[in-house]
Amino acid sequence: MDKEFHSKDYFNEVYANLDEFAEQVSALIGYPITIEDSNHQLLAYSTHSRITDEARILTIMGRRVPEKVINSLWKEGIIPSLLDSSEPILIHPKQQVGLGKRIAISIRKNDNVLGFIWAALEPESDPSPQALSILKLAAKEAKNQLLLVQTRLKRKEESYQEYFWKLLTGHYGSEKEFRAQLARFPSALPQAYSIIVFQFEQAITPETEKHIHYLINTTQKIQIIFHTIDTDKLIMLCDYTAADASHAISSFIGSFIANMEERFDVKIPTAGFGKSYRQLIDAQKSYTEAMMVISLKKRYKQELAAIFNYELLGIYQYLEPLSQQRASHNELPAGLRILKEYDEKHQTDLFHTLETFLTCNSDPGEASSMLHIHSNTLSYRLKRISEISGYNLKDMNIRAYLYIEIKLTKYG
Missing domain, CATH: 1.10.10.2840 (PucR C-terminal helix-turn-helix domain)
Incomplete structure (x- = not known):
């Protein structure tokens, strides 16, 4: 590589944040830049130029890539290619999801993908060899900053999971105690919530956990407040405020199970969710109901194949006590x-x-x-x-x- 392509010649400044870094990359290659984490959450972006499209605007407004764009990129094999390669990948326009022409590269630490850099291109132009080389250097330069982001997120998540387990196990004796502890977290609990449980075929591995995080963070079907893993079970607390919450959660469960198998070859035999509650102290009830849905779906596979909601079990929810009586x-x-x-x-x-x-x-x-x-x-x-x-x-x-x-x- 010639001298002009060395990292020190392009990225020899100390950047206050990733936005400044994105501006530098954009200035060097002449295209607007977005930087995302591995779950397609927006971390930084350069200022707009004449090159923009619906996908870029929605990503910046929502601070994450729209789910329809992510799904399209998976179907086209683009995201799998980014996960497997450290080379820049050219993406042709996807008008059906509002995505213009792009060049993208993964930010990696060895085989671990930390995030992505995306450059929006003119419809009729291709990046020069020098621009591609600079983009590769930028991906290496961004690695350390994304490692810091990843570390902060991991600490935050561990704190959330500890609190969530206390909810599920009834650790505190009163609603007041639950509410007092909740004040430590910036995200407010919705007015109504429900517990979802996914039952996996086997114990969830660290690799599967990465895939779970990816799907949780990219979905826009429902709002997931907390989640945790218990051996072979994924447990979530989600918003149940909307009028169509039951349908939205059932739809999410179906797509989550399908995506885990199609994208990552991980099978999830069944799942269920409990009734909605407003009091934190009732989380344990919703969790028990979700587990009952799973138990009944195993026994009545045909009859309950399309049912995930405890409230739609009908007479099936009474079979356990009746069986004990009989x-x-x-x-x-x-x-x-x-x-x-x-x-x-x-x-x-x-x-x-x-x-x-x-x-x-x-x-x-x-x-x-x-x-x-x-x-x-x-x-x-x-x-x-x-x-x-x-x-x-x-x-x-x-x-x-x-x-x-x-x-x-x-x-x-």
């Missing part, structure tokens, strides 16, 4: 027992027909379709079920009772 006699009600015995003796399938009919909200059309039989055949079977078991299937109270009893057979 354990003393450990047998089906007489009519259902007779129906099972009839099936075994005559090689019929009436018990399954009844379960399907009840699971389909007693809708004959839906039940016939699921059973792959004609509606007349279903009507005949339901009539025989009533005759054999003695239950009046036109009585909603009886149908609810039978539905619970049948589901209880799967609880153990």
